Amino acid sequence: MSMAKKLQRMKKHIVREEKLEPIVKPDKKIRCWDAWEAAGAKLFHFEDEYCITREMNYSLEYKHGHYTFADAEKTIHDWAAFNGNHPLSAKGFLPSDLFFFDIETTGLSGTGSVIFLLGTARLNGSRVTVNQYFLPSPGNETALYAKFLKETDYTTLVTYNGKSFDWPQVKSRHTFVRERVPSLPSFGHFDLYHASRRLFKHTMDSVKLVNVEKNILGIERTGDVPGHLAPIIYFDYVERGDPEGVLQVMKHNERDILSLITLYTHISRLVLDExxxxxxxxxxxxxxxxxxxxxxxxxxxxxxxxxxxxxxxxxxxxxxxxxxxxxxxxxxxxxxxxxxxxxxxxxxxxxxxxxxxxxxxxxxxxxxxxxxxxxxxxxxxxxxxxxxxxxxxxxxxxxxxxxxxxxx
Known part of the structure; x- marks a missing residue:
């Protein structure tokens, strides 16, 4: 039976967020840690809390859709020759300045919705580095944001609908831990959702990222966990501690972030090259x-x-x-x-x-x-x-x- 079918059957039995308490303290053995370690995960401790992090690296020659990440690097450099204003202009930035950003949450909105996964990618020298920050249970948000804010330049985020969703969610959750972690300053923001609506809405019924991937970027996902199952998978992890499903969600998040690099490359090229x-x-x-x-x-x-x-x-x-x-x-x-x-x-x-x-x-x-x-x-x-x-x-x-x- 597939993971998706298993989770759909388990949905009614999963404990909801408001009943959850931190299950594992950092001074105790984390359940299924061998599986986490095999996936390249590491622990980050902060005061009496902890979060789980994961880093993946890709060569600049790696091709995601129609473009390699070397194409992305060149395109960001090409903005230097652009004259005038544009919402996506990277003029004055190095490729490493841009952080491609996506989150996974337990719900769509409201203070009860928890961000359980923060993901970023950046062109970092001769590679693309993806960093993910996972919340092992709702009682560890301070550690999650302490680690994320320490390693992310949030002045140059590139998102998909981040202005309306991702960053407001971050701001909402940050209020609960703001006394113990760095503040959130104003920041620059390239939102590719609005760019996609402007350029592609006449060619497709919906400009969801998965549709843009398929119709514009040459990316076809196989074996991907649907985004709407992510909250169910998270609640299942908190209850049972088995990271199998969470790791699939993290792979989904990773693909989203890499697609943002490809999409930024594609749209920038349309702007820069008549x-x-x-x-x-x-x-x-x-x-x-x-x-x-x-x-x-x-x-x-x-x-x-x-x-x-x-x-x-x-x-x-x-x-x-x-x-x-x-x-x-x-x-x-x-x-x-x-x-x-x-x-x-x-x-x-x-x-x-x-x-x-x-x-x-x-x-x-x-x-x-x-x-x-x-x-x-x-x-x-x-x-x-x-x-x-x-x-x-x-x-x-x-x-x-x-x-x-x-x-x-």
Whole structure:
């Protein structure tokens, strides 16, 4: 019978967290320690508590998905040549500065949810080092956080949904031990979940990490413990002391962390190298990302590329966004040319483009007749009652202005 089936059968019999007390003190023999030692585990003692740690090392030539860890190292270095701002920019950092981070918990949220496994990975010289910190029972959190905070540079964490989940969970649990361990400062954070949603949500129903692995990174997991079984496995360990299931959870956590390195490499390459943006939608989303990051020069170049790719919805949306940027840069004629193109298309941006064109003719060039034509075109492009009233109000004002000009 598989581990997953065993645990599902045992689920109703497992003691819940609120009833648990520390079972093993560091001055007593730890149950099944031979199995832990065989897996490379070590003990860390802190005052009257302890935690279990484990370290794994990978060569930079190791390939996880489409990339080796040497590719990751090079990509982080490549950020040095990037100009402007970007949420994932590692400019100014060494590869070893980034800590790829993931946790396993007994629940999704709330003060009753305990983090029982903290995992990190970093490019450390000629290798990638994975460190894991395991909580043998809920009464040993001080030792867990003392060890983790001692060895982790939490100013440069790379996570998957860590801003919303992982780090708030750490902060919540840290409050219970903060008098005995280092404080948690503010920190830099690269959250790859938000990056994945931006770039890949149009290609898959869900951007869970396992889906991104399979569809984007070339990683297919086999023999992996499902994440939702992790709490059951932990409670089983606390009750029985057999680490068989926990070691499988640790392997799952390790794979998650290594996948963060591969994902950071892939997304960074898409940002840094225009030639790798093979499909129109990804190229367009990268351009929008530059735009939202305030990196106007890179956004302009990327939007120009999207505009040249064709006449479809994406190209017209890119043309509209580029026109707005050109208008801000006072390149009015170039902006008007793009707005004219989009206003005559069947894209969802046609109405907006016609309105922007009307504004240019009226306010920039004082050409009221052309402004009226553009506004009338906009009126024909919408069935929205609110938008129609706004355009009709604009037309009334423009026609009044035209009559005054004619009288003079």
């Amino acid at each position: 030639s790798l943006r093979s499909d129109d939608r990804t190229a367009f989303e990268i351009a929008k990302w530059f735009e939202s990051s305030g990196n106007h020069a890179a956004a302009r170049t990327a939007f120009e590329t999207s505009v040249k790719r064709g006449e479809g919805e994406i190209s017209n949306d890119a043309a509209y966004r580029l026109a707005i940027q050109l208008k801000r840069e006072k390149s009015y004629s170039e902006a008007a040319s793009l707005l004219e193109r989009v206003s005559k298309s069947k894209s969802t941006r046609a109405f907006d483009a016609a309105i922007e064109l009307a504004k240019l003719y009226e306010h920039r060039w004082k050409q009221v007749g052309q402004a009226i034509e553009a506004a009338e075109q906009a009126l024909e492009l919408t069935n929205d009652s609110v938008k129609k009233r706004e355009v009709e109000h604009r037309l009334t004002r423009l026609k009044r202005k035209m009559s005054i000009f004619n009288e003079n």
